[in-house]
Amino acid sequence: MSDSGNLDKQPLVEHLAELRSCLIISMTAVFAGFGISYYFIRPLADWFFNPLVKVMPKGKSLIFISYQEGFFFI
DSSP: OOOGGGTTTSOHHHHHHHHHHHHHHHHHHHHHHHHHHHHTHHHHHHHHHHHHHHHSOTTOOOOOSSGGGGGTOO
16 A cells, blocks of 8 residues: 555556555455354354343244344344
């Protein structure tokens, strides 16, 4: 990456090349974070729902009232 003093002197092609490299790094970080988070979804869901499950009556289960709610915690 270039310092801010050279930004005015760079041609457009160099700006676009730097933008492309920053976007690639950012997207890689987002996908890596998603993958790591998805790996831990079950323990996170158990930790999140554990207080609610403890106070529910015996024989009852959690229900989802809209279609998209079931996809929040797989």
